[in-house]
Amino acid sequence: MADRFDHQIDTLSLPARDAFAITPHATSEIDPLPKAIYVGTGGHITLRTAGAAADVTFRNVASGQILDVRPRFIRVAGTTAADIVGLA
DSSP: OOOTTTTSOOOTTSOOSOEEEEOOOSSOOOSSOOSEEEEEEOEEEEEEETTOSSOEEEEEEOTTEEEOOOEEEEOSTTOOOEEEEEEO
C-alpha cells in the first residue's frame, strides 16, 4: 500500500511514523529521540527532556496517557509507570 504522505517532511506537529518500546535505564539515552511518549500502565516517570540539564518527575501519570514531551532519558530510579512507548 502506498503512503500518500511518504514525501512530506517530518515535523513535530505531524503524527508519529514510528513506535517503539522504551525500557527505563539509569544512563542510556533514548534513540531515536521521540516526539512524545505513550504510558500503558500509569505511575511516576522520571525523565530528562532533550533540552534540559536536570531530571524531572511526572507524578501520577494515568494509564493510556500520551505525554507531549521529548525525553532524552527515562530513568529507572523514580519511574513506576510501565509499558512506555516512544512515538517518533
